[in-house]
Amino acid sequence: MELKVIATDDAYTHLALIGKLDILGVGEIENKFIGYTAARKRSTVVDLSGVTFMGSMGLRIFLSAAKALSLEKKKLILLNPQPLVNEVLEGSGIGDVVTIATDSAAAVAAAKE
Amino acid sequence: MDSAPDSPKKRPGSSVRAPLEQLFGDEGVKASQRVRSAVGRQIFEYVFEQPSAGSKRGTGRLLIVDDDQLSRDILSRNLKREGYAVEIEPDGKRAMARLNEGTFDLVLWEVQLATLSGPDMLRWIKNDARLQHLPVVLISEQKDTDTVISCIEAGADDFLPRPFNPALLKARIRACLERKTLRDQEQRLLATIKSQQQRLDGELTEAAEYLRSLLPAPLTEPFAIDWRFIPSSELGGDAFGYHWIDDDHFALYLLDVCGHGVGAALLSVAALNVLRSGAMHGTDFRDPGAVLSAINRAFPMEQQHNRYFTLWYGVYQRSRQRMTYGSGGHPPALLFEPGQSAPKKLAARGMMIGGMPNSRYPTLTCEIVPGSRFFLFCDGAYEITQPDGKVFTFDEFTQLLGKYPANSAMDLDALVAQIRKLRGSSSLEDDLSLITIQF
Numbered sequence: 202m203e204l205k206v207i208a209t210d211d212a213y214t215h216l217a218l219i220g221k222l223d224i225l226g227v228g229e230i231e232n233k234f235i236g237y238t239a240a241r242k243r244s245t246v247v248d249l250s251g252v253t254f255m256g257s258m259g260l261r262i263f264l265s266a267a268k269a270l271s272l273e274k275k276k277l278i279l280l281n282p283q284p285l286v287n288e289v290l291e292g293s294g295i296g297d298v299v300t301i302a303t304d305s306a307a308a309v310a311a312a313k314e
Numbered sequence: 315m316d317s318a319p320d321s322p323k324k325r326p327g328s329s330v331r332a333p334l335e336q337l338f339g340d341e342g343v344k345a346s347q348r349v350r351s352a353v354g355r356q357i358f359e360y361v362f363e364q365p366s367a368g369s370k371r372g373t374g375r376l377l378i379v380d381d382d383q384l385s386r387d388i389l390s391r392n393l394k395r396e397g398y399a400v401e402i403e404p405d406g407k408r409a410m411a412r413l414n415e416g417t418f419d420l421v422l423w424e425v426q427l428a429t430l431s432g433p434d435m436l437r438w439i440k441n442d443a444r445l446q447h448l449p450v451v452l453i454s455e456q457k458d459t460d461t462v463i464s465c466i467e468a469g470a471d472d473f474l475p476r477p478f479n480p481a482l483l484k485a486r487i488r489a490c491l492e493r494k495t496l497r498d499q500e501q502r503l504l505a506t507i508k509s510q511q512q513r514l515d516g517e518l519t520e521a522a523e524y525l526r527s528l529l530p531a532p533l534t535e536p537f538a539i540d541w542r543f544i545p546s547s548e549l550g551g552d553a554f555g556y557h558w559i560d561d562d563h564f565a566l567y568l569l570d571v572c573g574h575g576v577g578a579a580l581l582s583v584a585a586l587n588v589l590r591s592g593a594m595h596g597t598d599f600r601d602p603g604a605v606l607s608a609i610n611r612a613f614p615m616e617q618q619h620n621r622y623f624t625l626w627y628g629v630y631q632r633s634r635q636r637m638t639y640g641s642g643g644h645p646p647a648l649l650f651e652p653g654q655s656a657p658k659k660l661a662a663r664g665m666m667i668g669g670m671p672n673s674r675y676p677t678l679t680c681e682i683v684p685g686s687r688f689f690l691f692c693d694g695a696y697e698i699t700q701p702d703g704k705v706f707t708f709d710e711f712t713q714l715l716g717k718y719p720a721n722s723a724m725d726l727d728a729l730v731a732q733i734r735k736l737r738g739s740s741s742l743e744d745d746l747s748l749i750t751i752q753f
């Protein structure tokens with residue numbers, strides 16, 4: 202599992218995840234992900250186009266980050282999930298606290314609002 | 315310390331041995347041995363009686379096995395002076411009997427011992443579980459090199475060539491005993507770990523049995539319910555149940571705590587017991603939305619070690635032949651109706667339980683046609699990574715279930731076998747729970 206930092210500035214954070222978000226994958230990136238989201242306290246766009254699998258532990262890190270950011274009135278935007286991953290996100294009900302987007306420019310603009 | 319007796323030129327008796335033997339044959343050999351012993355005794359005693367100044371006292375119980383009295387006496391005195399408890403034994407078989415008492419820390423063995431040679435002794439010791447870690451130091455003549463090599467390959471720890479070099483003797487015995495001490499500590503540690511592992515395994519088994527004891531028995535009346543539960547580790551994060559709330563309403567639920575193992579199992583048991591006992595004051599357990607909302611408030615993830623769970627909760631009303639249901643982030647249940655190839659998805663929107671405190675959970679309704687077959691399962695039933703890396707999908711799993719049409723014989727074991735076959739292994743990545751009802 203890989204976490205890439207696409208961009209960071211005072212307004213937002215743009216990350217990309219690549220690989221399988223199963224228990225092992227989450228373990229590899231969890232601390233770093235929390236550092237770039239909940240600890241940095243900026244609205245965050247996470248590009249999920251490189252994520253091939255999403256397990257329950259993967260949902261947990263998004264939920265935790267989204268809740269922490271919402272306390273700061275910031276957003277977590279999940280960008281371009283693959284169909285299988287999107288199915289898991291939709292089914293989980295996590296859409297109540299995160300935004301799922303398919304347009305990168307619009308997602309970045311929303312994060313910078 | 316100078317190794318005075320180490321030089322072949324100074325070897326005890328060597329200067330007189332050859333002429334005596336040549337001159338007097340067997341009698342000469344005996345005379346030669348007597349002379350050699352007398353000279354050797356003087357030289358060894360001169361060297362070994364020198365005090366071992368400034369060194370640490372040795373500790374440990376040693377057995378010297380040598381049929382040469384001079385050799386073992388000198389060795390014994392020297393080692394006693396270093397602080398070791400030393401015993402001597404000239405006979406190999408008696409020595410083995412004494413070693414079997416298990417009280418020695420090291421044995422020094424004459425490699426060419428007439429009653430039991432070094433190689434034979436090593437075969438014996440290394441095949442004995444109690445003795446195989448006992449350090450063995452061989453006592454040898456310089457000419458015994460080939461035998462010594464074969465003995466070291468067979469497991470001997472070291473060797474001491476005659477004539478003895480006192481410094482070498484001291485260093486080798488100490489090194490062997492230190493290795494034994496470390497090995498003994500390692501063995502004690504391994505025994506402790508093994509004992510703790512056995513205790514933990516016992517506790518995990520007991521916990522798994524407890525969790526399994528909470529699961530309901532299959533039913534045959536008024537409809538047939540069967541299930542399979544296969545945790546991926548000793549303890550799973552899945553749990554499920556069903557029971558009659560009253561004469562008309564039958565509750566059915568399956569929950570899946572994120573992750574698996576002990577932490578997940580503890581939360582799943584806590585939540586399951588709440589559902590089984592109906593222990594949420596003021597909640598109508600016939601209303602799935604109300605149950606999901608109440609249990610979501612009762613188990614916020616921040617108070618559950620940051621764990622949430624998914625839950626599908628349904629209530630079958632017998633008099634009206636309908637199912638009301640709701641879901642907290644759980645995969646849809648499937649209903650295969652007689653004569654229909656595609657199943658109905660009993661899906662409902664709703665946040666994972668414990669995710670957000672004020673989440674809302676709608677109650678949906680589905681008519682149950684007699685003869686329908688219903689499936690409720692966790693994501694571990696279909697999120698299977700196949701040997702080629704491809705993940706089995708929900709839709710593919712739906713097609714697999716479609717091979718068991720409504721009102722046909724249902725073989726859950728065959729279904730589980732097919733899931734394992736997809737995985738290409740008998741072990742599963744995630745817990746697998748699957749309930750089926752034949753209405």
